[in-house]
Amino acid sequence: MSLSVIAVISRFLEEYRSSTSNKLKVIDAYLLYILLTGAFQFLYCLLVGTFPFNSFLSGFISSVGSFILAVCLRIQINPQNKGDFLSVSPERAFADFLFAHTVLHLVVVNFIG
């Protein structure tokens, strides 16, 4: 505990800025955006109330689902993780991403009411 939290975080940010490729940074920016939309939806629900509940749920789960799927995509196309995913090429990862999003959004639109 000799280092303060701020120093750790700033060092981590420096390392992140230098070592991650641009592709991954784009995905990370997208992740941040999705996180913000999810947070705003939750905040709205806390302030205004849960009616209609199914709409709130479908919107929130859509955010969380998009976040998770983007994280999965990021993991799968990261060349450092190539050993884990022998059968999944980056193109396949992206195709799976699109397929999963299609299913997710079809269900979300059905649920939104």
Add this chain to the structure above:
Amino acid sequence: EPISNNPQQKHSVSAQEKGLGAGGSVSGNGRPNTAAGCGGGGGGLSGGLTQPAGWQSLLSFTILFLAWLAGFSSRLFAVIRFESIIHEFDPWFNYRSTHHLSTNGFYEFLNWFDERAWYPLGRIVGGTVYPGLMVTAGLIHYLLNLLNVTVHIRDVCVFLAPIFSGLTAISTFLLTRELWNQGAGLLAACFIAIVPGYISRSVAGSFDNEGIAIFALQFTYYLWVKSVKTGSVFWTIGCCLSYFYMVSAWGGYVFIINLIPLHVFVLLLMQRYSRRLYIAYSTFYIVGLVLSMQIPFVGFQPIRTSEHMAAAGVFALLQAYAFLQYLKDRLTKQEFQTLFFLGVSLAAGVVFLTVIYLTYTGETAATMATQHHSLAQHMPSLYFSPLPLINPIKPVILNLDTERLFDPVLSAFAVYFAGVMVRLMLTLTPVVCMLSAIAFSSVFEHYLGDDMKRENPPAEDSSDEDDKRNSGNLYDKAGKVRKHVSEQDRPEEGLGPNIKSIVTMLMLMLLMMFAVHCTWVTSNAYSSPSVVLASYNHDGSRNILDDFREAYYWLRQNTDEHARVMSWWDYGYQIAGMANRTTLVDNNTWNNSHIALVGKAMSSNESAAYEIMKSLDVDYVLIIFGGVIGYSGDDINKFLWMVRIAEGEHPKDIRESDYFTPQGEFRVDKAGSPTLLNCLMYKMSYYRFGEMQLDFRTPPGFDRTRNAEIGNKDIRLKHLEEAFTSEHWLVRIYRVKKQENRQALDHKLRNVAAKQKYTSKKTAKRKRGYVKNKLVLKKGKKLNKKSV
């Protein structure tokens, strides 16, 4: 019986095929995942059929096809012996819903409010049913009719479960192949095709959720294992879609949504976290969650009830774990420790707040009600008798791969649930089949496939023929070259050929006995439609008792379309399905008070019961009476349950102890309690039974089921009249008479309370019209001639 011979033959044939299949496929693929390489090594031979891989596929296909055929045929006993009819009770409701779906369309079905059940309450069918079964049957019916194959919806419903049993066998094969190897997979498919535990819920005619749910279960598990293995989102989405089908099919989907998180949790504990696992579970949880909430019956339960909280907890844990792993990779140890401390305190705070919130809103675990226990199938099981005959050797799994760990977790849970509730024996069955298949496969591999353990596999023929050598020419596959390997090539093996052949023979005999046992159990125990009863005379000829359908069809043809029938809840679905009349209570048992009202009506005397029946607009009363033929499932035997349920809601009017003799016995003869002898159920069951003499040895009015001469022979009904009694007096229908126009007065003397003589409190001065010194006449005495 001539009918039973054919299935036996079929099964001995299939057992042989199984043996062949097991031997062939084990020898072909003892080493997992390298069979293709071995097949390619078969140099010099051209043509697909002569290569081992070609043989392998053909064998697998043939075995799976035969397993499907065996499973299908084994479930047809009831159809062959009786007819193509829906069995039991619950399937009648499913059939009626499917019929409604096929005639009125999908949206009508989803929004259906049924006024002909639970009169006068009605039932919201669309929101209280798992639609998967009806939609599957409806879809198959629609597609077949689209192709101009005009199958009646009833036949689709009757034969749906046998067809899906074949699909279950295939998905079990796929699952076991992922977990172990192809040989075990084929064995597992054959086992689950004929195992009695699964057959009991999926015979032809048993049109119930489990028929398709077990298929969905196995297929979901297979896709889950596949997605953990490959880490591909495609397989995970496939798993989610299969999970959605399972949620639509059966309430037992909770089993999946707890088992998969448990698997993930155990893997985390065993420090086998991998990125593939993270991708598989996170995607599965989120997409599965939103899919499962599309079923109206499930609604918002996945985020509210405690049964689903484990999945959410593991999800949160996995996110935290993955994030920490990510940070760990990038920071030094000290830095990581700093952040870790911060993270842990934040997490603890969140957990604390969540716990406070949950206790504030009152989230409690579900508890079981008395009525739940009154169903025999919900009782804990006393013994495991219907389990397959084989459960000999649980394999000692030495190196547990990530996916192989799934199996022990699954089996532990399944055993626990099967011990708690007999009906959930069904969830144990696939697990036991898979484990037994793995056991058998390991044993066969060990005792037959010793050639695989050699260092240098032979160049010419990669697939082994050692089993042929050892079992002494029992099997001979065409096209295979038999290899002769001398004894000295196997110095490591301490087992002589004798032991090998003995063990192999024993195993094969065990398998054959298993097949025979399964067929016998299916034929005797699980193939009764229970709508039609059959008894066998001493000369072997069959006597069919079709009383139920006779009575239901009488109702259908001779009563008004909007007539309301009161009966005990067991028969509700059948009355609605076959007689097409409005019922008061049925097998859904969602409203205990309503059932208690019916129970009270059955247990009270006729006048009190008439009041209840008037308030519920009852037109007909239907009861089951088994006294003439000795049928033990009749309403008098169920009567105490009616009393108990009624007592639960109306403890002041009904007391269970009133229906017993002072010694505490339940008797229907003269010594029985007068409350019992005068209650409506008794009167309806034994109306005019006192005049009936079944044979010369017993007195008239001898109840064969209770083995007693009834106590109250001269029964007169005031508010009911007998409408119909079936041929063997099994079903008795009474019509409720309307109230008479003029109420006949009971000629009882009016009880006039003695009036108090009115004595005025006024004094002599204030009384008006008071005559002073008025002459008072005393009887018997001469008037006192006093001057006034």
